[in-house]
Amino acid sequence: MARGSMDVATVRVLAARDVTRFFRQPSRVIGALAQPILFWLVIGSGFQGSFRLPGAEGLGYMQYFFPGVVTMVLLFSAIFATITVIEDRKEGFLQCVLAGPGSRLSVVVGKALGASAIALLQASLFLLFAPLAGVTASSLSLPLLLSVMALTALALTAVGVSLAWWVQSSAGYHAVMSLLLIPMWVLSGAMFPVRGAGPVLQALMYVNPMRFAVEGMRRALYGDAVAASVGGAASALVEVGALGLFAVVFFALATVSVSRRP
Amino acid sequence: MPLLRLEGLRKTFRGRVALDGLSLRVEEGEVFGLLGPNGAGKSTAFQLLAGLLKADTGRVYLEGRQVGLDDAALRSRMGVVFQRGSLDEHLTARENLMLGARLYAVPHAQAKVRVEEMLGWMGFSDRADERVAGWSGGMRRRLELARALVHGPRILLLDEPTQGLDEASFRSFWKHLGQLRAAGGLTVLLTSHRADEAALCTRLAVLDKGKLVACDTPDALVSRVGGDIVTVEASAPEEVAAGLSEVLGVSAEVVEGRVVVEAGSGHALIPRLVEAFPAGRLASVSLRRPTLADVFLKLTGHALGADQPAEPPATRRRR
Numbered sequence: 012m013a014r015g016s017m018d019v020a021t022v023r024v025l026a027a028r029d030v031t032r033f034f035r036q037p038s039r040v041i042g043a044l045a046q047p048i049l050f051w052l053v054i055g056s057g058f059q060g061s062f063r064l065p066g067a068e069g070l071g072y073m074q075y076f077f078p079g080v081v082t083m084v085l086l087f088s089a090i091f092a093t094i095t096v097i098e099d100r101k102e103g104f105l106q107c108v109l110a111g112p113g114s115r116l117s118v119v120v121g122k123a124l125g126a127s128a129i130a131l132l133q134a135s136l137f138l139l140f141a142p143l144a145g146v147t148a149s150s151l152s153l154p155l156l157l158s159v160m161a162l163t164a165l166a167l168t169a170v171g172v173s174l175a176w177w178v179q180s181s182a183g184y185h186a187v188m189s190l191l192l193i194p195m196w197v198l199s200g201a202m203f204p205v206r207g208a209g210p211v212l213q214a215l216m217y218v219n220p221m222r223f224a225v226e227g228m229r230r231a232l233y234g235d236a237v238a239a240s241v242g243g244a245a246s247a248l249v250e251v252g253a254l255g256l257f258a259v260v261f262f263a264l265a266t267v268s269v270s271r272r273p
Numbered sequence: 274m275p276l277l278r279l280e281g282l283r284k285t286f287r288g289r290v291a292l293d294g295l296s297l298r299v300e301e302g303e304v305f306g307l308l309g310p311n312g313a314g315k316s317t318a319f320q321l322l323a324g325l326l327k328a329d330t331g332r333v334y335l336e337g338r339q340v341g342l343d344d345a346a347l348r349s350r351m352g353v354v355f356q357r358g359s360l361d362e363h364l365t366a367r368e369n370l371m372l373g374a375r376l377y378a379v380p381h382a383q384a385k386v387r388v389e390e391m392l393g394w395m396g397f398s399d400r401a402d403e404r405v406a407g408w409s410g411g412m413r414r415r416l417e418l419a420r421a422l423v424h425g426p427r428i429l430l431l432d433e434p435t436q437g438l439d440e441a442s443f444r445s446f447w448k449h450l451g452q453l454r455a456a457g458g459l460t461v462l463l464t465s466h467r468a469d470e471a472a473l474c475t476r477l478a479v480l481d482k483g484k485l486v487a488c489d490t491p492d493a494l495v496s497r498v499g500g501d502i503v504t505v506e507a508s509a510p511e512e513v514a515a516g517l518s519e520v521l522g523v524s525a526e527v528v529e530g531r532v533v534v535e536a537g538s539g540h541a542l543i544p545r546l547v548e549a550f551p552a553g554r555l556a557s558v559s560l561r562r563p564t565l566a567d568v569f570l571k572l573t574g575h576a577l578g579a580d581q582p583a584e585p586p587a588t589r590r591r592r
Contacts, residue, residue, distance in 0.1 A: 014345040017345050017378050020378035021376060024372055024375045028361065028372060032363050035363055102359075103357045103359040103360075104361050106325065107353065107355070107373070108376070109323075110324050112345045112376075114345075
């Protein structure tokens with residue numbers, strides 16, 4: 012049989028398996044929803060009184076922070092979903108996939124699609140709180156929101172697969188996460204705007220690909236005017252394009268990882 | 274034309290040669306064994322054939338056509354059972370089999386039929402909806418075998434398939450393999466370091482230090498030893514071995530603390546042997562027909578049970 016149909020089969024089997032396993036662990040479902048709500052309420056209301064963004068005086072911190080929390084939901088669920096790569100290796104399951112007829116790329120895509128589906132599901136649940144964060148039907152752009160979320164989920168799960176492939180234990184993965192992924196999130200404009208930061212931080216934030224996720228989501232939720240007043244990328248096209256590039260680069264990296272190490 | 278032909282398969286790990294130019298022909302319908310102690314290169318050969326490692330050099334032919342080890346044509350015709358389990362513990366037996374079938378793109382309706390067939394054949398029909406986390410080693414190994422076969426492969430690749438199984442599970446596993454062979458159309462390729470398991474193969478490749486040292490049927494290999502094996506236990510085995518060659522003119526070796534003599538006729542040797550030493554020097558004398566373990570000893574100079582320097586596991590990072 013042709014390689015193409017084998018690749019499709021591998022992608023489907025792996026993606027469906029991860030989603031099935033996710034729903035068999037109720038603690039993961041609840042934790043994934045409760046944690047961002049708590050985060051948003053506590054940090055958001057904590058900064059609410061002292062946060063003033065020049066040029067965007069009408070924007071409260073609860074609103075400013077909301078797209079950042081959605082990005083965090085995507086990041087965390089992508090991380091936890093790709094930790095299964097390490098578990099699959101430890102439990103031996105990965106062997107039977109690698110010995111199977113699918114290409115290495117199909118293994119990456121299958122893992123990333125499964126993890127992305129879980130991440131998108133969790134983020135969508137959190138988005139039910141959007142009206143409380145001042146998102147209105149007129150400010151919301153659903154097509155942009157969905158494209159930004161989907162591309163972010165794919166890019167982050169590809170990052171997750173690339174990292175998880177080389178890390179021996181989930182403890183090691185947690186270390187990588189707190190040294191690399193959490194700082195990336197903090198410097199994405201999720202917690203504070205680029206404009207107010209010092210020159211070094213500003214430079215780091217400027218090249219951080221995760222900022223396009225936060226900026227794109229802010230634009231999709233609150234509209235162009237708010238996005239422009241906070242600062243950042245000039246248009247939705249730039250944000251979607253940058254996220255697309257981010258996803259492609261990390262899919263390529265993940266595929267290289269998976270073909271280089273058995 | 275052989276079903277599978279390997280030509281000069283070579284693999285090194287950081288300069289250490291794990292497999293040194295393995296060439297083999299496996300004919301359709303064979304149960305072909307790779308025999309050797311741990312570290313002989315058979316696990317490396319298995320991982321290459323399973324597509325988990327890439328060979329440094331060498332060629333593989335499937336029915337005369339050269340294929341890469343990661344070629345979908347080769348991979349989809351092969352079913353693999355790993356020494357370390359590879360089932361999904363969170364899934365049920367039925368789900369594991371279904372996953373195995375779907376991974377090889379078996380259409381859904383056909384996969385369902387195959388899965389039920391496999392469950393019935395292994396006697397798991399009434400436990401099919403249990404998660405496999407709680408299953409015994411023997412049951413899991415049989416489920417692994419069923420999953421490796423569910424897509425209808427032509428080649429079944431097994432890595433130490435009965436390692437760690439008790440006698441009953443060992444027999445059950447080989448009974449199922451025997452039924453498969455009888456049904457026809459399946460070629461089995463397995464690694465083993467057990468002489469009793471190797472004796473069940475139709476042909477054997479004996480590996481030592483990454484090299485192929487012999488390749489023949491078990492009977493032909495055993496006949497290379499010829500005669501009988503006389504084993505002597507004594508408190509000073511080295512002295513007894515020296516005395517044997519001096520007094521009786523037979524060559525004796527000390528293996529794992531015992532004196533081993535290969536004799537044309539054990540019956541004729543034993544009375545002379547016992548008389549050659551004063552009473553009390555020998556603790557026991559035994560006579561048996563040679564086994565594949567003796568063949569291995571004769572071919573390589575060391576015992577099959579002994580470990581050679583370990584190969585790096587497949588999960589180690591490669592440079």
